[in-house]
Amino acid sequence: MKLHRIQALLMRHLYLYQRSFPRIMDILYWPVMELLLWGFISMYVGKLNVGGFNVVTVLLGAVIFWDLLSQSQRSVSVAFLEDVWERNFLNIFVTPLRISEFLTSAVILAFVRILMTGVVMGVLAALFYKFNIFIFGFYLVPFMLNLLVFGSTLGFFTTAIILRYGTSAQVLAFGFLFLLQPFSAVFYPVSVLPSFVQPIAYALPSTYVFEGMRSVITTGVFPIRDFALSIVTNVIFLVLVLWYFYRMFAIVKVKGRLMKLD
Amino acid sequence: MVVIETENLVKKFNGVAAVDGLSMQIHEGQITGLLGPNGAGKTTTIQMLLDLITPTSGAIKIFGKDMKHHREEILGRINFSSPYVALPGNLKVWENLATFARLYGVKDIKKKINDLADFFEIRNLLPKMTSSLSTGQLTRLNLTKALLNDPELLLLDEPTSSLDPDIADKTRLMLKRIQKERKVSILYTSHNMEEVEELCERVIFISNGKLKDDGTPAELVKKYGHKDLNDVFLSIARDPENNKKT
Numbered sequence: 001m002k003l004h005r006i007q008a009l010l011m012r013h014l015y016l017y018q019r020s021f022p023r024i025m026d027i028l029y030w031p032v033m034e035l036l037l038w039g040f041i042s043m044y045v046g047k048l049n050v051g052g053f054n055v056v057t058v059l060l061g062a063v064i065f066w067d068l069l070s071q072s073q074r075s076v077s078v079a080f081l082e083d084v085w086e087r088n089f090l091n092i093f094v095t096p097l098r099i100s101e102f103l104t105s106a107v108i109l110a111f112v113r114i115l116m117t118g119v120v121m122g123v124l125a126a127l128f129y130k131f132n133i134f135i136f137g138f139y140l141v142p143f144m145l146n147l148l149v150f151g152s153t154l155g156f157f158t159t160a161i162i163l164r165y166g167t168s169a170q171v172l173a174f175g176f177l178f179l180l181q182p183f184s185a186v187f188y189p190v191s192v193l194p195s196f197v198q199p200i201a202y203a204l205p206s207t208y209v210f211e212g213m214r215s216v217i218t219t220g221v222f223p224i225r226d227f228a229l230s231i232v233t234n235v236i237f238l239v240l241v242l243w244y245f246y247r248m249f250a251i252v253k254v255k256g257r258l259m260k261l262d
Numbered sequence: 263m264v265v266i267e268t269e270n271l272v273k274k275f276n277g278v279a280a281v282d283g284l285s286m287q288i289h290e291g292q293i294t295g296l297l298g299p300n301g302a303g304k305t306t307t308i309q310m311l312l313d314l315i316t317p318t319s320g321a322i323k324i325f326g327k328d329m330k331h332h333r334e335e336i337l338g339r340i341n342f343s344s345p346y347v348a349l350p351g352n353l354k355v356w357e358n359l360a361t362f363a364r365l366y367g368v369k370d371i372k373k374k375i376n377d378l379a380d381f382f383e384i385r386n387l388l389p390k391m392t393s394s395l396s397t398g399q400l401t402r403l404n405l406t407k408a409l410l411n412d413p414e415l416l417l418l419d420e421p422t423s424s425l426d427p428d429i430a431d432k433t434r435l436m437l438k439r440i441q442k443e444r445k446v447s448i449l450y451t452s453h454n455m456e457e458v459e460e461l462c463e464r465v466i467f468i469s470n471g472k473l474k475d476d477g478t479p480a481e482l483v484k485k486y487g488h489k490d491l492n493d494v495f496l497s498i499a500r501d502p503e504n505n506k507k508t
Contacts, residue, residue, distance in 0.1 A: 008364030012350075015357045086350035091407075094312045094342045095365040096334040253316045256275060259309065 001104065005097050009105035013079055014112075026074075031067040031117050032124060038063040039129045054217065059187060060131045061213050064121045066186050068114045069147040069206055070177055075110035076103075076155025077162070077173035084167060090259055099249060103242075107152045114148055136213070139222050143209050146230045149238065150205045154180075157241045160248040166257075185210050205234040263290040264326070265415050265447045266311065271320035273306050273471075280306040282471035283320070288415075293441055293448040295462035295479075297455075299499035303471035304451045308417050311449075312342055324415065338366065343408040344419035345401055351393030355384070355403060358392055359410065366411035378406045382436065398429035405436065409444075416440075416448045422457060430454075434461055455492040465491070467498050474498050 017023050042059040083089045092102075118133075125131035136143060158172040183197065184206040190198055201207045208223075208230035215223045252258050266288035273281040281303040288294050296304050309315040311322060313329050313336075322329045324336045349358045356375065363371040379385040382402040387395060395403060401421060408416055421437070422430040434457060440446055452458050458465060459479045467474040467482075475482060475498070479491050486494045 002367065004364050004367050008361050011364065012353070012357070012361040015353055015361075020352075083350075086352065087348050088350045090314060090347050091349060091362070092365065093314060094337060095362065096337040097365055098334065250316070253314065256273075256306065256309065256315045258314050 001098065001101050002096075005095070005101045006105045006108065009079075009092070009097075009102065010108055013082065013105075013109050016082070026078075027071065027113050027116050028120055031064075031071070031121050034063055034067060035060070035121050035124055036128070039125065039131075043129065056129055057131060057135065057217050058214055060125050060129060061133075061136075061217060062187050062210060064118070064125065064133065065143065065147060065209065065213055066181070066184075067117055067121060068144060069151045069209075071114045071117045072110040072148050072151025073154040073158070073177050074173065075113045076106040076152050077158045079106045079109050080155075080159040080162070081167075081170060081173060084162070084170075093258065099246065103156060103245070106155065107148070110152050110155065111148055114144065114151075118144065136216055139212075139216055142227060143213060146205055146209050146227075146234055149234050150209075151177075153234070153238045153241045156245050160241070160245040163245075163252055164248040164257075166260075180204060180206065183207070189214065202229075203233060205230045205237065208233070264288065265290050265324065266449065267321075267323040267326075268307075268311075269321045269323075271307070271310065271322065272318045273303075273310060273315060274318045279471050281310070281317075284468065284471065284473055286466050286473055286476065288447060288449055289464070290447050291441075291445050292463045293437070293450055293461050295458040295465035296449055296451045296468065297458065297465055297495060298468040298474075299495075302468045304468065305419065306471075307468070308342075308419055308449070308451065311417060312340075313337065338411060339413060340415040340417065341408040341411055341413040342417045342419070343404040343421055345397070345404065345421065345424055346419065347404075348400070349392055349403065349407065351391070353392055354388070355390055355392055355395070356388040358403070359388075359407060362407050363410050368410055374410060375406075378409055381409075382406050397424055398426070401425060401429070401433055402436075405433070405440075409440065412444070413446060416446050418448060418450045420452055421450070422452065422454065430457070437461060455490065455495050459491050467495075469498055 038059055042056040046055045083092060122133040125133065133140065154177060158176050161172055162169045183201045184204055185193070185201055190201045190207060190211060193201055208226040212223050212226040212230070215221055215226070264287045269285050271281055271284040272279060284303070284307060296307065298304050306315060310317050311324065313333050325339060327336060329336055359375045360371055363374060368374050376385065379388055382405060384399065384402050384406060387399055387403070392403070405421070422433050425433060437448065438461065441448055450462060462479060464478055465482060466476045477485065482494050483491055486497060488494050488497065
């Protein structure tokens with residue numbers, strides 16, 4: 001991999017962000033709105049004094065982590081769609097650019113975006129709800145990295161589908177993650193789910209992150225087992241999705257559709 | 263020296279051959295016209311040369327190297343320009359050029375862009391949004407992008423289509439200058455036969471994905487007994503099986 005080519009694609013997107021209000025809004029608007037909504041719900045539920053633990057912290061933690069995952073997935077998919085919308089795909093793939101460099105630049109962009117989202121949401125949650133994101137201490141880093149990797153993997157997956165089936169499938173870039181939300185145990189533990197659904201939940205890396213987050217908040221213990229399982233499932237998903245992406249790219253080249261992504 | 267060599271190149275889409283056993287050679291330092299009617303297989307051939315389409319069978323060698331195993335090296339030494347492939351309109355001209363300069367690993371990006379912008383007289387356009395450029399300005403921008411990596415081989419797909427006669431003439435003069443000063447080999451597609459006669463040292467005619475003929479414009483005009491290349495084109499396009507004048 002060549003760094004200058006990864007930098008080229010990254011800069012191409014950062015040029016857009018520096019003067020595009022809608023793009024900045026995409027990073028900040030939805031997370032802030034969700035934070036406000038769930039913040040007030042959490043405060044209300046907290047006043048009902050149910051559960052015997054800090055409901056505000058658990059729900060706000062879940063909202064923030066969910067948005068990091070969502071940003072990561074959407075960032076990767078939209079970075080690809082930007083080139084489709086601008087019909088720039090051919091231009092970049094007649095350069096020596098490798099697919100791996102293309103994907104790496106998308107992950108770095110996703111990292112920049114989740115960092116921005118995380119900082120803004122962390123500050124607002126502290127100001128409005130006295131929520132301290134550093135309650136997770138050092139564990140915040142592995143949680144975030146796991147969400148970044150899984151979000152990027154899902155971004156590669158939706159990108160591969162759009163690549164193969166055209167932009168009529170682009171709704172996946174914005175909605176696919178919500179298919180997984182009920183199974184990821186974002187706002188409730190896996191034990192709440194019906195038993196036949198639980199295996200699906202345990203197959204997702206995100207489930208272990210949200211379970212782990214709740215464990216840190218409620219017991220103060222970092223669940224090493226959950227963390228290890230989140231890494232293992234993340235690696236499995238990443239390998240499978242990368243294989244699928246390369247396969248779709250090869251099929252698209254055989255079908256001559258790289259030029260006709262519309 | 264041969265810069266492009268295809269051997270029995272075939273591309274089928276759903277069983278239908280768009281390129282059907284095409285064997286051709288493009289020589290170093292020449293402007294070669296790749297001609298043929300719509301649907302002849304020109305664009306498919308160019309896209310296979312750029313590794314955007316995978317051939318069904320056959321071989322492509324560029325600079326004597328197999329594209330399959332030397333893609334990165336080959337694409338670093340060639341470039342492509344087409345008015346049908348736009349650069350992102352939501353970036354400034356400078357930003358577009360800087361992006362592609364980085365993709366090609368250009369060392370002194372600022373100097374390279376400024377030098378080429380002077381050559382194509384687009385220096386004043388560098389701070390402008392690409393979406394605000396006229397068709398003629400976009401053509402010059404595309405050509406500027408195409409020279410960022412000092413390519414040894416340029417693939418130009420109808421670079422003067424949709425240009426008015428004045429800008430088209432200026433573009434042709436620029437292409438001649440590029441070829442002369444930089445010794446670039448150029449593969450050129452166009453439907454303007456006057457332009458092809460003016461620019462190309464050699465032309466390759468394809469029809470129905472097959473090589474129909476190959477030679478200098480003068481040789482082909484003489485061979486087919488027509489008055490100019492336009493008539494040669496018409497006879498090949500209208501009767502690809504038996505196209506010599508009787």
